[in-house]
Amino acid sequence: MSNPKALLFSIPALVLAVLLGLWVGPVSLDISATFESGSTDAAVLWQLRLPRVLLAGLCGALLALTGAATQTLFRNPLADPSLIGVSAGAALATVSVVVLGGSLLAGSALLSILGLPLISFAGGVLATLLVTRMAAQYRAISMTALLLIGLAVNAIAGAMIGALKYIADAQALRDASFWMMGRFSEANWWQVALLMLVLLVSLRLLQGRAAAMNLWLLGREEAQLLGVDVRALRWLLILCASVGVGVVVAFAGLIGFVGLMVPHLVRLWSGPDNRLLLPQSALVGALLMVLADALSRALISPSELPVGILTALAGGPFFLLLIHLRYREAGNA
Amino acid sequence: MLKARNLHFGNRLNLDSFSAQPSSLTVVLGSNGAGKSTLLTCIAGLLEQPALQVEFNGADLLDLAVDERAKRLAFLTQRQTLDFDFTVDEVIRMGLHPLNLDAEQAEARFDEIVDALDLSALLARRYPTLSRGEAQRTQIARILMQRSIEPGLILMDEPLTALDLRHQQDVMQLILRIKETEGHCFVVVLHDINIAAQFGDQFALLERGEMLGLGGTDLLQPDLLSRVFEIEIQRSVEADGRLQFNAVMTND
Numbered sequence: 001m002s003n004p005k006a007l008l009f010s011i012p013a014l015v016l017a018v019l020l021g022l023w024v025g026p027v028s029l030d031i032s033a034t035f036e037s038g039s040t041d042a043a044v045l046w047q048l049r050l051p052r053v054l055l056a057g058l059c060g061a062l063l064a065l066t067g068a069a070t071q072t073l074f075r076n077p078l079a080d081p082s083l084i085g086v087s088a089g090a091a092l093a094t095v096s097v098v099v100l101g102g103s104l105l106a107g108s109a110l111l112s113i114l115g116l117p118l119i120s121f122a123g124g125v126l127a128t129l130l131v132t133r134m135a136a137q138y139r140a141i142s143m144t145a146l147l148l149i150g151l152a153v154n155a156i157a158g159a160m161i162g163a164l165k166y167i168a169d170a171q172a173l174r175d176a177s178f179w180m181m182g183r184f185s186e187a188n189w190w191q192v193a194l195l196m197l198v199l200l201v202s203l204r205l206l207q208g209r210a211a212a213m214n215l216w217l218l219g220r221e222e223a224q225l226l227g228v229d230v231r232a233l234r235w236l237l238i239l240c241a242s243v244g245v246g247v248v249v250a251f252a253g254l255i256g257f258v259g260l261m262v263p264h265l266v267r268l269w270s271g272p273d274n275r276l277l278l279p280q281s282a283l284v285g286a287l288l289m290v291l292a293d294a295l296s297r298a299l300i301s302p303s304e305l306p307v308g309i310l311t312a313l314a315g316g317p318f319f320l321l322l323i324h325l326r327y328r329e330a331g332n333a
Numbered sequence: 334m335l336k337a338r339n340l341h342f343g344n345r346l347n348l349d350s351f352s353a354q355p356s357s358l359t360v361v362l363g364s365n366g367a368g369k370s371t372l373l374t375c376i377a378g379l380l381e382q383p384a385l386q387v388e389f390n391g392a393d394l395l396d397l398a399v400d401e402r403a404k405r406l407a408f409l410t411q412r413q414t415l416d417f418d419f420t421v422d423e424v425i426r427m428g429l430h431p432l433n434l435d436a437e438q439a440e441a442r443f444d445e446i447v448d449a450l451d452l453s454a455l456l457a458r459r460y461p462t463l464s465r466g467e468a469q470r471t472q473i474a475r476i477l478m479q480r481s482i483e484p485g486l487i488l489m490d491e492p493l494t495a496l497d498l499r500h501q502q503d504v505m506q507l508i509l510r511i512k513e514t515e516g517h518c519f520v521v522v523l524h525d526i527n528i529a530a531q532f533g534d535q536f537a538l539l540e541r542g543e544m545l546g547l548g549g550t551d552l553l554q555p556d557l558l559s560r561v562f563e564i565e566i567q568r569s570v571e572a573d574g575r576l577q578f579n580a581v582m583t584n585d
Binding site: 075076077211214215217218219221222224225226227228229230267271272273 | 377379399400401402403404406407408410412414415416417418419420423424427428430431479
């Protein structure tokens with residue numbers, strides 16, 4: 001059965017992780033000096049570290065939440081935006097703009113903040129629609145079919161990103177390469193505000209339909225027979241997943257496997273019920289990402305590792321383990 | 334009273350009308366591909382057909398919003414996949430979603446069904462770890478949880494396929510009891526003619542999407558059944574008056 005107490009542990013853990021994230025870095029901060037306006041310590045804390053830690057936490061929360069939504073959408077506990085091609089679609093759209101039309105966005109202040117996330121979101125929606133359309137044709141969306149479609153979408157987007165990099169100039173190439181590996185180093189308060197808005201709205205919308213999402217897991221027709229407006233629910237899931245992935249990809253690049261790992265860990269702990277899974281995934285996703293970001297800055301200080309490398313290093317083996325466990329069970333059945 | 338008109342779907346189903354009485358169990362019989370599942374799917378409004386009309390107790394079922402329809406109609410489809418670790422207890426209670434039962438009513442209904450279907454030892458088990466028969470009993474329980482408070486319509490597509498003989502009888506006895514005490518209209522696809530004859534009030538014989546006959550026990554004649562099932566079927570009457578059907582293997 002579900003265990004609501006799990007929520008109570010995540011909140012203090014997240015607060016501690018945020019404090020740790022603020023403390024880690026090439027400059028050691030004097031706590032009293034950070035409250036003096038105009039001091040270097042204050043600038044480091046309020047303009048660099050705090051927005052960065054918040055950006056990491058919000059990205060982790062959104063990736064975990066969109067992972068849970070994607071798994072529900074495909075009724076498949078192994079679905080993840082980065083595995084099935086949603087992130088790649090968003091990335092392709094973003095790289096296209098950076099390489100081909102970066103100067104267009106720099107023209108206006110509003111466009112420079114909202115332009116990339118919107119384009120990235122559009123790329124994510126297109127990729128999600130492509131994958132759901134194709135997967136729906138096989139009626140029962142088997143894990144194999146879904147992952148094969150994702151493989152193909154990832155390959156196509158990867159090839160097109162490769163081609164774009166090939167024609168890019170040196171600066172755009174370097175920007176695109178670092179961005180593809182996932183990083184929080186460009187954080188600012190605008191991004192934090194927009195991500196916070198997207199997180200609160202999608203969490204609110206999904207949480208309101210959490211009971212219907214449980215029924216959706218029985219099957220589209222079964223959910224409809226239980227009184228769920230399945231068309232509206234499907235669109236809600238597609239849009240929430242694409243918006244979440246879109247803004248994260250636009251601001252922080254490609255950070256894989258968080259959407260796979262976090263809902264899995266939460267289910268082990270507190271069960272598959274979406275009413276608890278959604279908020280709990282957001283909290284644990286934020287916690288893990290803040291820790292991963294702190295680790296990425298501490299490991300090779302004063303330089304830093306792209307955080308996407310860390311999540312892939314942890315996530316890849318985790319995914320292999322899940323496949324192993326799943327097929328071992330299937331082999332015995 | 335269930336009255337459906339214009340049940341047409343490609344070449345899989347071609348019926349002008351279908352009807353069933355309240356407080357009755359209609360058994361749909363036919364060989365594979367005869368259109369049995371399509372018939373139930375049509376009645377449930379899951380296929381897009383502009384001319385289809387399904388009237389139940391005076392209300393047009395297809396005109397109702399899905400949440401209102403779910404209060405009057407429950408449908409056990411053949412699909413029973415669920416890849417997430419919900420417990421049997423949680424899956425059964427999903428059937429309560431469209432209804433507004435108070436906690437006491439819900440618990441009484443839950444206990445009655447769990448007891449009758451021999452599910453009490455399975456309640457804490459994770460659904461993906463169940464055997465096919467256990468999963469099928471869990472889904473039957475979920476559908477019976479969804480039955481309306483007023484007499485409603487309950488459709489079941491091959492509820493007995495994975496069950497052993499004892500659990501087949503458990504399920505049919507529970508359906509019989511619910512039908513007689515609450516007056517629901519059941520339409521159930523079965524493959525076992527003997528169980529059909531034991532529990533059915535009305536029989537619908539389908540062949541290649543056409544209705545060969547819709548009526549009472551007198552419809553269950555060897556020649557008609559042999560045609561429906563494409564194998565010779567003999568009928569005998571037991572000492573207690575029960576009908577007994579046997580398929581005859583011919584070695585030619």
